[in-house]
Amino acid sequence: MSVEIEVGPENATKAQPFLDVPVEKEQPKGFANPKMQRLAVLGGVVLIAVLVGLFLYYHNRESTDDAQIDGHITPIASKIYGKVANVLVDDNQPVKAGQELVKIDPRDYQSAVDQAKAALELAESEAQSAGVDVPRTAENVASGTSSADAQLLGAQADVAKAEATYGQAQTADLEYAQANVNKSMANAALAQADLARYKPLMERDEISKQQYDAAKANADATASALKADQEKLAQAQRNVEVVKAQLDAAKARVLQARAGVEGALADRKQVGMRTADAQAKVAKVAEARAALDAAQLNLSYTDVVAPVDGVATHKQVETGQIVQAGQGLLVVVPLQDVWVTANFKETQLRNMHAGQKAEVKVDTYGKTFSGHVDSIAGATGGVLSLLPPENATGNYVKVVQRIPVKIVLDRDSVGSAVLRPGMNVDATVITK
Numbered sequence: 001m002s003v004e005i006e007v008g009p010e011n012a013t014k015a016q017p018f019l020d021v022p023v024e025k026e027q028p029k030g031f032a033n034p035k036m037q038r039l040a041v042l043g044g045v046v047l048i049a050v051l052v053g054l055f056l057y058y059h060n061r062e063s064t065d066d067a068q069i070d071g072h073i074t075p076i077a078s079k080i081y082g083k084v085a086n087v088l089v090d091d092n093q094p095v096k097a098g099q100e101l102v103k104i105d106p107r108d109y110q111s112a113v114d115q116a117k118a119a120l121e122l123a124e125s126e127a128q129s130a131g132v133d134v135p136r137t138a139e140n141v142a143s144g145t146s147s148a149d150a151q152l153l154g155a156q157a158d159v160a161k162a163e164a165t166y167g168q169a170q171t172a173d174l175e176y177a178q179a180n181v182n183k184s185m186a187n188a189a190l191a192q193a194d195l196a197r198y199k200p201l202m203e204r205d206e207i208s209k210q211q212y213d214a215a216k217a218n219a220d221a222t223a224s225a226l227k228a229d230q231e232k233l234a235q236a237q238r239n240v241e242v243v244k245a246q247l248d249a250a251k252a253r254v255l256q257a258r259a260g261v262e263g264a265l266a267d268r269k270q271v272g273m274r275t276a277d278a279q280a281k282v283a284k285v286a287e288a289r290a291a292l293d294a295a296q297l298n299l300s301y302t303d304v305v306a307p308v309d310g311v312a313t314h315k316q317v318e319t320g321q322i323v324q325a326g327q328g329l330l331v332v333v334p335l336q337d338v339w340v341t342a343n344f345k346e347t348q349l350r351n352m353h354a355g356q357k358a359e360v361k362v363d364t365y366g367k368t369f370s371g372h373v374d375s376i377a378g379a380t381g382g383v384l385s386l387l388p389p390e391n392a393t394g395n396y397v398k399v400v401q402r403i404p405v406k407i408v409l410d411r412d413s414v415g416s417a418v419l420r421p422g423m424n425v426d427a428t429v430i431t432k
Helices: 009-014 034-059 107-203 209-300
Strands: 061-071 074-077 082-087 093-095 100-104 303-305 310-313 328-333 338-345 357-362 367-376 402-409 424-430
Touching: 061 402, 100 328, 107 209, 338 424, 357 402, 402 424
Parallel strands: none
Antiparallel strands: 061 338, 061 424, 074 328, 082 100, 093 310, 100 303, 310 328, 338 402, 357 367, 357 424, 367 402
16 A cells, blocks of 8 residues: 655644555466366356257257259240340340240241131131021922922822723723624624625516615615724724823823832932031131141240240340250249259258258359248159169168258248259258
């Protein structure tokens, strides 16, 4: 303890005597120091607490750095052959769904559309004409059938009438004429016999000449009547032949009418043929319409549009280039729909399942995003590779395999961060 003394005679009386200052004892060094002991105990407690905390923290967590961002990589290819008229997008340019990316020269395909339209109009015209021809043919066939049936009925009636006339001419008329001839022959024979008897009597004047003349006139009259009846008989016979000819003609008309009916029945097949032809024309209309749709579809393919929102990249097309059907032009990557594919070791999947919380640290941003396990692949990455390994007998080496696990990030956690497919990340799954 020090005392401050002011120098001077006037302050001599104020001077105070020196006080005894106690001397501190020297503290023990090293671990014998109680303070070090307390610090050591406290440090041990803290270390144990940290170790316990780390154990509890990592005990239910499975992590891997073999993980990357994945997304829907949408390749854009040409569906037709043609010359590129214009490229409307640059590499790494944001695009919207439906936005035109590449324009292919449409003139050839427009010409094909025009030709298809003309073919469709022609097919429709032919189909309409065939449709009108079917009912007209049906009406004509129906009319022809009715006429043929009527002619057949008329011919059959004529045959019946001719048969009746022929029967009458062959029986009653002919027999009547024959009977008249027989009667006239008898009368003529009697008159001749009377005349032959009267002639000697007249010569002997036993009868008058008047009686003889009357007998001669009677003989002449009976001879004339006989001749007339014979003519009538001959006429009756000719009538039989005429009626027979008429009957044959009527039968021939029946045969002709039947042929007409059969022809009318055959004409009915024309209705079916016309109907089939009309149906074929209608089918050609459908074919022409399908060809027009195909031509219009090919024409629409001249406008190559983006199927989804995203970023156009990997552009491989230039104006004036000739492209083939199926040739790749560029790629559209939708950055809004991405996920994480984490390849965990098979030994890490014991307690892992869909729905568990996950944390993803992205190297680009140096921060961690939250998410959840969406699904676990059904096979290892080696099996799903292009050339899966074949473990032949004798060269097998057991290697811990990795299985892809899909982790979906929470949109609220991602915020405005842009995650591009292929970026490396560290993935951690909280198993409990």
